Structures are given as structure tokens and as C-alpha cells.
Amino acid sequence: MSHKKAPNSADGLNNRFNSYQQQGSYVPPGMSYAEQQNTTISDTVKTQYQAESTANAVLNQLHAQRGQLQGANEDVWDMRQATEQTKRELRDLQSKYRAKKNKLYVIIGMLSVVDAVLFFRLLQCRGGFFC
Numbered sequence: 001m002s003h004k005k006a007p008n009s010a011d012g013l014n015n016r017f018n019s020y021q022q023q024g025s026y027v028p029p030g031m032s033y034a035e036q037q038n039t040t041i042s043d044t045v046k047t048q049y050q051a052e053s054t055a056n057a058v059l060n061q062l063h064a065q066r067g068q069l070q071g072a073n074e075d076v077w078d079m080r081q082a083t084e085q086t087k088r089e090l091r092d093l094q095s096k097y098r099a100k101k102n103k104l105y106v107i108i109g110m111l112s113v114v115d116a117v118l119f120f121r122l123l124q125c126r127g128g129f130f131c
Contacts (some may be wrong), residue, residue: 031039127130 122128
């Protein structure tokens with residue numbers, strides 16, 4: 001007579017009270033299995049809190065670094081704008097310098113012409129301005 005066991009019977013593999021953890025796991029002297037599980041769960045909770053604390057610390061550091069990077073980005077942007085403004089001002093100064101330089105060349109040219117005319121006038125009048 002073969003006796004078939006139901007899948008949920010007390011002797012079956014699916015019985016939650018008959019797990020592999022109860023069959024052959026080491027239980028130190030003076031500690032019951034429940035105490036061992038409580039210790040394991042307690043250690044797991046401690047580890048989880050430590051991990052959460054570390055994650056919060058990392059998050060705070062990343063937030064601070066983000067603020068630093070944003071500040072550096074703003075500084076770089078301000079520096080670029082200042083550089084562009086300085087370039088414009090230098091171009092304006094160069095154009096003003098060229099304009100003044102050209103005016104001076106015109107004045108030098110006019111004075112050279114007047115000097116040449118007066119020199120030829122002196123030669124023509126033999127040392128006098130009035131002939």
C-alpha cells in the first residue's frame with residue numbers, strides 16, 4: 001500500500017516549519033535558533049542603518065560638490081563674459097588709436113608740404129620770405 005503524501009503535509013518539502021535551516025544548521029551553545037535569527041536580523045538592521053547613513057553622507061557630499069561645480073560654472077561664465085567685453089574694449093581702443101595715428105600722419109603730411117613750400121620760397125627769394 002503506497003501512501004501518497006499531500007504537497008502540504010507536515011513531512012513534505014513545502015512545509016515552512018521543516019526548512020533546510022532547521023536541519024543541520026549550527027546553533028552555538030546557549031543560543032536557540034530563534035535567538036540566532038534575532039541576532040542575524042538585528043545585525044542586518046544595523047548594517048542597513050549604517051548603509052543608509054553612509055548613503056546620506058555621500059548624498060550630502062554630492063550635493064555640496066554640485067554646489068561647488070555650479071559656482072565654478074557661474075565663475076567661468078562670468079570670466080568668459082568679462083573676456084568678451086575686454087576684447088571689445090581692446091578693439092575699440094585699437095580703432096581709436098589707428099584713427100589718432102592716421103590724423104597725426106595727415107598733420108605730418110600737411111606740415112611737410114608747408115615746410116617744403118616755405119623752403120622753396122626761401123630758395124626762390126634768396127633767403128627772404130618776401131620777394
